[in-house]
Amino acid sequence: MPIHEKTLIRPENLRVQESLEIDGVDVSGHWxxxxxxRAITDYNEAIEDEVAALPGGEYIHRCWQCGSCTNxxxxxxxxxxxxxxxxxxxxxxxxxxELLRDKEIIxxxxxxxxxxxxxxxxxxxxxxxxxxAHWLELKGHTEKSPAQHFDEVFAGQVFATGxxxxxRIIRAFFARTGQALRQDWLxxxxxxxxxxxPLKMMIAMGIGTMFQPKTRGWGxxxxxxxxxxxxxxxxxxxxxxxxx
Amino acid sequence: MSxxxxxxxxxxxxxxxxxxxxSVGQSVVMVEKEDRLGGAPILSGYAKLIPSGEWARDAIGSxxxxxxxxxxxxxxxxxxxxxxxxxxxxxxxxxxxxxxIEAGATILTTGFTHFDSINKPEWGFGTYDDVVTTTQVExxxxxxxxxxxxxxxxxxxxxxxxxxxxxxxxxxxxxxxxKVCCTVSANLAMEIRExxxxxxxxIYYMDIRTYGLYEDLYYWKSQEEFRVKYIKARxxxxxxxxxxLIVKGEDTLVKRPITIPFDMVVHAIGMDPNVDNMxxxxxxxxxxESHGHIGRGSNYSALATTSRAGVFxxxxxxxxxxxxxxxxxxxxxxxxxxxxxxxxIGAA
Numbered sequence: 001m002p003i004h005e006k007t008l009i010r011p012e013n014l015r016v017q018e019s020l021e022i023d024g025v026d027v028s029g030h031w032x033x034x035x036x037x038r039a040i041t042d043y044n045e046a047i048e049d050e051v052a053a054l055p056g057g058e059y060i061h062r063c064w065q066c067g068s069c070t071n072x073x074x075x076x077x078x079x080x081x082x083x084x085x086x087x088x089x090x091x092x093x094x095x096x097x098e099l100l101r102d103k104e105i106i107x108x109x110x111x112x113x114x115x116x117x118x119x120x121x122x123x124x125x126x127x128x129x130x131x132x133a134h135w136l137e138l139k140g141h142t143e144k145s146p147a148q149h150f151d152e153v154f155a156g157q158v159f160a161t162g163x164x165x166x167x168r169i170i171r172a173f174f175a176r177t178g179q180a181l182r183q184d185w186l187x188x189x190x191x192x193x194x195x196x197x198p199l200k201m202m203i204a205m206g207i208g209t210m211f212q213p214k215t216r217g218w219g220x221x222x223x224x225x226x227x228x229x230x231x232x233x234x235x236x237x238x239x240x241x242x243x244x
Numbered sequence: 245m246s247x248x249x250x251x252x253x254x255x256x257x258x259x260x261x262x263x264x265x266x267s268v269g270q271s272v273v274m275v276e277k278e279d280r281l282g283g284a285p286i287l288s289g290y291a292k293l294i295p296s297g298e299w300a301r302d303a304i305g306s307x308x309x310x311x312x313x314x315x316x317x318x319x320x321x322x323x324x325x326x327x328x329x330x331x332x333x334x335x336x337x338x339x340x341x342x343x344x345i346e347a348g349a350t351i352l353t354t355g356f357t358h359f360d361s362i363n364k365p366e367w368g369f370g371t372y373d374d375v376v377t378t379t380q381v382e383x384x385x386x387x388x389x390x391x392x393x394x395x396x397x398x399x400x401x402x403x404x405x406x407x408x409x410x411x412x413x414x415x416x417x418x419x420x421x422x423k424v425c426c427t428v429s430a431n432l433a434m435e436i437r438e439x440x441x442x443x444x445x446x447i448y449y450m451d452i453r454t455y456g457l458y459e460d461l462y463y464w465k466s467q468e469e470f471r472v473k474y475i476k477a478r479x480x481x482x483x484x485x486x487x488x489l490i491v492k493g494e495d496t497l498v499k500r501p502i503t504i505p506f507d508m509v510v511h512a513i514g515m516d517p518n519v520d521n522m523x524x525x526x527x528x529x530x531x532x533e534s535h536g537h538i539g540r541g542s543n544y545s546a547l548a549t550t551s552r553a554g555v556f557x558x559x560x561x562x563x564x565x566x567x568x569x570x571x572x573x574x575x576x577x578x579x580x581x582x583x584x585x586x587x588x589i590g591a592a
C-alpha cells in the first residue's frame with residue numbers, strides 16, 4: 001500500500017546522522033533517518049498586522065478561505081504553485097517559514113485583478129499580493145522585482161519632473177536590472193519609429209531625452225509629493241518594526 | 245368559566261404562551277421546577293441576547309415580570325407534575341406539592357439541558373480550570389466580572405473557542421446541530437475582543453452555521469470588525485504544558501498538525517434534550533422523537549401538537565431552538581390550546 005503521507009516529507013526536514021551508534025548498534029547513515037515534526041507550534045499574530053499596514057493589504061483579515069482568488073487567478077492557471085488563498089492563510093496564522101518557501105513566486109502576480117472581482121468578501125487579493133511582495137522586500141527576504149524597479153524608475157521620474165520621458169525610463173530600467181540597451185525588439189521599434197514618426201515629434205522626443213524638461217512650477221508639487229512619500233515610507237517601516 | 249391551561253416550564257416559550265393566553269382572558273397555571281421563572285437565559289445567567297443585544301436579565305426579566313404581575317397566571321415554583329391523566333377539556337394533574345389541578349389543555353415548554361462537557365474528556369473540561377463552557381463565559385460577562393482565567397484570575401491573551409462540543413458527534417450519540425452555538429460563539433468572541441482588545445480569539449470550526457441574517461451580523465462582523473480568526477479544524481485534544489493549555493489538532497487548510505498554546509479554551513456546548521424527557525414522555529404520554537426531544541405531532545396542518553391530543557409543545561423541548569423562535573412557538577402553542585378549549589367547552 002502506498003504511503004500517501006510521503007508527499008508531505010520534505011528533504012530539508014530529514015535528519016540523518018553520518019555516524020551514530022546506539023546501544024552497540026551501528027545506525028549510521030539512513031538507518032538513523034529522523035523526520036522533523038511538521039507541527040505548527042505557535043501562531044504569530046504580528047505578520048497579518050504588518051501586511052495589513054502596507055497599501056493593498058488592509059482587508060486581508062476578511063478572508064474566509066473560499067479559494068475564489070486562486071480559482072480565478074491568471075498565474076495559477078500556468079503555475080499551480082501560485083496560490084493567493086494559501087498565502088493569505090499563512091499570513092493570517094503567521095507561518096513565516098512556510099511563506100518564505102514561496103518568496104520567489106509570490107511577486108509574480110500580474111495584477112490582472114480577476115481575483116478582485118471574484119472575491120465575495122472584498123479582500124482585494126490583488127492588493128494583498130502587492131502588499132505581501134512589498135513586505136517580503138522590506139523585510140529583506142527578496143530582492144526588488146523587475147516590476148518594482150520599473151515602478152520606481154517611472155514614478156521617480158514623474159516625481160522629479162512632472163513628466164514621463166520614455167527613453168530615459170527605458171535606459172534607467174535596463175541599467176538597474178542589468179539588461180543591455182541593445183535589445184532586438186527595441187532596435188526594431190526604434191527603426192520603425194525613425195521611419196514613421198513625423199519629424200516634429202521626433203525632434204520633440206530628442207529634446208526631451210537630452211534636456212529632460214519639467215512641468216512649469218513643479219517645484220512645490222515635488223516637495224509635497226516627496227514629503228508624502230517620506231511619511232508613507234516611515235509609517236510602513238514603523239509598522240514592520242524596521243529601523244533605518 | 246373555562247378550566248386553566250397548564251404550562252409546564254417557565255422559560256421563554258412558556259412565558260410567551262402564558263402571556264398570550266392571559267392577554268385574551270384565559271387563565272393559566274404555570275408549573276416550574278426551579279425556584280424562579282425565566283428558564284435557561286435567567287437560570288444560566290446569559291449575557292447579551294442575539295439578535296437584540298439586550299441583556300438577558302432585562303429582556304427575559306421583563307417577560308417574567310409581565311407574567312408574574314398578571315392575575316390570570318398562577319405560577320407554582322419548585323413544583324413538578326407527577327401524574328397526568330384525562331382528555332382534552334378535562335385533564336387532571338397531580339403536582340409534587342400535593343395539590344391537584346384541572347386543565348383544559350396543556351403546553352409542554354420543558355426546554356433543554358446544556359451538554360455536559362465532561363462527556364468529551366479529551367477536550368480538558370474538568371481536568372484544567374481554564375477550560376470553560378460558553379455558558380461560563382456568558383456568566384463572566386453578565387456578572388460584570390469580565391473574562392478571566394479561572395485558575396488565577398488573569399486576563400487571557402489568547403482564547404480558543406471550540407465549536408460543536410456535544411453536537412454533530414456520533415461518538416457520543418449526539419448527531420444533531422445545536423443551531424445556536426456558532427452565532428453565540430461569534431457573539432462571545434466579539435464580547436471578549438471588546439473587553440480585552442489585546443486578547444486574540446480563535447474559533448475552531450468544522451462548518452460555520454450562522455444561518456440567515458446572522459451571517460454578516462455575527463460571523464462577518466466578528467471577522468471584519470473584531471478580527472476574530474477562524475481555523476478549520478476539529479481539535480483532537482486539549483492538554484497543558486504546566487503553564488498554558490495546549491490545543492492539538494490538524495489545521496486542515498495547510499494539512500499540518502497544530503500544538504498551539506492558549507490561556508483559555510471555551511467549549512461551545514450544544515443543546516441536549518431535557519435530561520428529564522424520558523420521565524416527561526411517560527408522565528404526559530407523549531412520544532419522543534429519535535434524538536430524545538419531545539416529538540411534534542404534525543409539521544404543517546396543526547400547530548405545536550404532540551402525539552397526544554390537547555397536549556402541546558413549544559420551544560427547545562422540540563429540539564435545539566433560538567430564544568426568539570421559542571417565543572414565537574409559545575404563541576403558536578397558546579393559539580392551539582385556545583382552539584382545544586373552545587372545541588371542548590362543556591366537557592365535564
